Amino acid sequence: MNINGKEIQQISETEFMFEGNRSTIINGNTIYVVAYGEHTTEIAVTHQKVCEMLATHIQGKVNYLIDLNKCGKNSPEARNIWKEMSQYEKTRKVATYGLNPVARVVASFVIGTYKNNNLRFFKTKEEALDWLSK
Numbered sequence: 559m560n561i562n563g564k565e566i567q568q569i570s571e572t573e574f575m576f577e578g579n580r581s582t583i584i585n586g587n588t589i590y591v592v593a594y595g596e597h598t599t600e601i602a603v604t605h606q607k608v609c610e611m612l613a614t615h616i617q618g619k620v621n622y623l624i625d626l627n628k629c630g631k632n633s634p635e636a637r638n639i640w641k642e643m644s645q646y647e648k649t650r651k652v653a654t655y656g657l658n659p660v661a662r663v664v665a666s667f668v669i670g671t672y673k674n675n676n677l678r679f680f681k682t683k684e685e686a687l688d689w690l691s692k
Contacts, residue, residue, distance in 0.1 A: 564604045572615055574608045577601070578628070581608045587650075588621040588690060589613065593629040602636035606643055619650035621690045625683065626656030644677045652677045653686035 559566045567575045573582035578594030579601070589612050591605065613620050622643070632640070644652040654677075680686040 561607045562600055562604045564600065566604070566608065572612060574612070576604060576608070579605065581605065581612060583612055583615060584623070585621075585687075585691075587616050587618065588623050589616075590623045590625070592625045595628070596630035597632040597636040599633055599635040599639070602632070602639040606639055609643060613648060620646075620648050621650050622652040623683070623686055623690060624652065624654040626654055627658055629656065629658075650676065651690050653680060653690050654678070655680040655683055655686040657681060 559568060561576075564576045569575060569582075573580070575581075580590075580592040580594075582590050584590045589609050591609070593605070595601075597605075609622070624640075643649065678686075678689060680689065
């Protein structure tokens with residue numbers, strides 16, 4: 559499958575990979591995104607499309623768990639796309655986590671421009687999952 563010029567590998571009905579990035583449904587209502595490398599506008603749009611496809615398999619509101627540990631810089635357009643995704647009507651909460659400095663900068667920039675409190679940054683996956691479960 560090809561989305562936005564990127565070759566997408568479908569692992570299962572609820573899991574996709576492209577260019578080191580992985581998106582899968584966990585815990586019934588959470589889309590778990592492992593972001594890899596620098597995120598251009600094209601990569602962010604591809605993530606957006608994959609997440610939209612996965613969201614069709616979830617009844618009700620969707621949580622996002624985004625692992626930024628292996629993520630590089632995000633273009634300004636990519637940051638806007640991530641922000642848009644967090645504002646979808648179907649989005650319940652977005653938990654990002656990661657210990658690398660780039661992840662912290664990316665997350666703090668996006669969160670700093672966001673007015674709702676359904677988007678938070680955590681140091682660990684466990685902290686993020688705990689917050690999503692509440």
